[in-house]
Amino acid sequence: MIFNRIEKWIADLMRRSYIMHRIIFTSSFWWNRTRMKFWYLLFNKIHLFYTEVVVTTNCSLKCKECYEYVPYLDKVHQRFMSFENYKIYIDNLLSNIDSLKYLRFLGGEALLSKDLDKFLQYALEQKKIKKVSLVTNGTIELSDEIINVLSKYPKKAMVDISNYSSNEKLRPRLKEKAIIKKCNENNINVIYLDTLEWIDISKVKYHNRSIKNNEKYYLSCASVCVGIHEWNKEAGEICAGVFPCIKAGIFKLCDIGNQKESIDYISLSKPVSKKDFIKFYFNNNFDACQYCSYLEDRKKRISPAEQIEDGMNVENKLYMEKNNK
Secondary structure, three states, rough: OHHHHHHHHHHHHHHHHHHHHHHHHEEEHHHHHHHOOOOOOOOOOEEEEEEEEEOOOOOOOOOOOOOOOOOHHHHOOOOEEOHHHHHHHHHHHHHHOOOOEEEEEOOOOOHHHHOHHHHHHHHHHHHHEEEEEEEEEOOOOOOOOHHHHHHOOOOEEEEEEEOOOOOOOOOOHHHHHHHHHHHHOOOOEEEEEOOOOOEOOOOOOOOOHHHHHHHHHHHHHOOOEEEEEEOOOOOOOEEEEEEOOOHHHHHHHHOOOOOOOOEEEEEEEOOHHHHHHHHHHOOOOOOOHHOOHHHOOOOEEEOOOOOOOOOOOOOOOOOOOOOOO
16 A cells, blocks of 8 residues: 555656656656666566556547547547457567566546456456556446456556546546545555646657657657557458557557567567567667657647537648658
């Protein structure tokens, strides 16, 4: 419980103060790089810090400034990960590592997934995974099945509710009080921070940075939000990989850019070797960064979750006339 309070305090600092957010985020990025290299070079061990699983690109909200561009996805890109595929991805991810500190489930809205209780149960059963977190926007209450799964692992499981209460128009749809009450009654840890700000995201565009400048951009971003994403091949085959951030996964899904296996992402079609992890985690030149404007956008702080309402004329921020270089 003390550790969970420290985590909540750190997370609260990050969301309350932009400066603290950057200090903690950047420190985590470099600390985890150093830690990974230390364990690998001295003991041939791989200890991962953080991985997200995007279980669906569908959502219960239509946020104009969604960081994942969910409202702008075509129907062909709106997908649900199957439990059978998920098990393959997790098994291949864990096969050659020694531990994973955090596994975080999100969407879209993760609670829209009909198999989410199975996803959580499987993750919580894995000894190599130390903490499991479920992220929700607070518009859907937790099912009894999910409550039953999470309550069996009080030291390992937690629910992270995004606080959109400052958005007055959205407030009637929010069920965070009921979610928190249910979690407290079942001894489930909850993170629900007092404040939350978003950034005003730019339309996707190709920046044509030099290799050196693109590496600088990635290192300045210092993202620790490595995640598992699915996409479709031309023949309809479902593929998945580990990407450096959530935007990189969305760009792959939408065929934006030219991301290459083992450089820009790790394929989860087979067990991942230790060398593959090291090659990926110490690559600084990711193709997805060429299409990202996060460092510029992060200076524009806005209130969270402004909705795209019917009849609203909104530019598609994900659309590009030429998706590839």
